[in-house]
Amino acid sequence: MQRLSxxxxxxTGGSRGIGAxxxxxxxxxxxxVVMTYVNGEAQAQSVVDGIVSTGGQATAVRADNRDxxxxxxxxxxxxxxxxxxxxxxxxxxxxxTGTIEEVTLEELDRTIAINLRAPVVAAMAVVGHMPEGGxxxxxxxxxxxxxxxxxxxxxxxxxxxxxxxxKGLARDLGPRGINVNVVHxxxxxxxxxxxxxxxxxxxxxxxxIPRYNEAGDVAGLVAWLAGPEGRSVTGAEFTIDxxxxx
Ligand SMILES: NC(=O)c1ccc[n+]([C@@H]2O[C@H](COP(=O)([O-])OP(=O)(O)OC[C@H]3O[C@@H](n4cnc5c(N)ncnc54)[C@H](OP(=O)(O)O)[C@@H]3O)[C@@H](O)[C@H]2O)c1
Numbered sequence: 001m002q003r004l005s006x007x008x009x010x011x012t013g014g015s016r017g018i019g020a021x022x023x024x025x026x027x028x029x030x031x032x033v034v035m036t037y038v039n040g041e042a043q044a045q046s047v048v049d050g051i052v053s054t055g056g057q058a059t060a061v062r063a064d065n066r067d068x069x070x071x072x073x074x075x076x077x078x079x080x081x082x083x084x085x086x087x088x089x090x091x092x093x094x095x096x097t098g099t100i101e102e103v104t105l106e107e108l109d110r111t112i113a114i115n116l117r118a119p120v121v122a123a124m125a126v127v128g129h130m131p132e133g134g135x136x137x138x139x140x141x142x143x144x145x146x147x148x149x150x151x152x153x154x155x156x157x158x159x160x161x162x163x164x165x166x167k168g169l170a171r172d173l174g175p176r177g178i179n180v181n182v183v184h185x186x187x188x189x190x191x192x193x194x195x196x197x198x199x200x201x202x203x204x205x206x207x208x209i210p211r212y213n214e215a216g217d218v219a220g221l222v223a224w225l226a227g228p229e230g231r232s233v234t235g236a237e238f239t240i241d242x243x244x245x246x
Pocket of ligand 1: 015017019038041064091092093095114142191192
């Protein structure tokens with residue numbers, strides 16, 4: 001089904017995990033996709049090659065979320081090469097751990113820069129290009145709204161900030177017909193949180209359905225929000241976590 005035919009999407013952190021699954025899914029649905037990465041050049045290229053080999057359109061661009069100029073350049077390059085930008089997926093993120101006695105100022109600044117400041121920078125850079133019907137979809141976390149263990153305060157803070165950003169942007173951009181939403185995955189099998197990792201059983205114990213998401217599960221929800229049926233949904237949070245937040 002080519003529900004996104006003619007659309008252009010930019011996915012931050014598309015080289016691995018949830019971002020790679022979103023890039024593949026949006027391309028399958030017909031969008032031309034640009035994805036960013038920071039270290040994973042070969043992995044990003046392999047995602048691009050996979051999309052192109054099945055008839056899709058994709059490009060990878062190195063842009064560190066900490067570098068506003070690099071993110072802005074990725075947006076400008078997308079618009080210049082593909083003629084516009086309809087869908088922004090703020091996905092790139094890091095998962096710092098440590099209690100308040102353990103975390104450092106450097107980790108605090110890095111977490112804010114990558115997880116929170118970059119989605120604001122990306123939104124600032126895209127809005128001048130985004131037409132009516134545009135979408136901004138940010139990947140938050142179910143830990144934004146519930147903190148079941150110590151040691152994740154920086155991460156939870158950064159993801160909670162994305163909720164306020166989403167609601168504010170939805171108000172700012174609603175008059176222009178641009179929808180802004182945040183998707184909160186729970187435990188999702190990626191490098192960040194492997195389903196067979198030593199911390200996976202405690203996570204499963206919180207869930208009503210004790211099964212990790214596959215990255216494609218999150219991508220399916222994102223693709224729906226990006227598509228035509230999502231046109232009335234804005235300023236909303238979607239939790240996809242096997243009922244861990246019930
Ligand atoms: N996995 C989970 O259980 C889970 C649950 C809730 C929310 N999330 C959120 O989902 C998003 C994706 O997570 P994931 O599990 O797919 O993580 P992942 O497997 O660690 O992949 C992270 C992606 O982000 C990119 N990235 C990291 N730092 C970056 C930076 N400074 N600038 C640009 N790109 C950067 C990485 O690029 P490189 O390959 O170049 O390093 C990679 O593509 C994150 O926002 C995360 O917080 C994940």
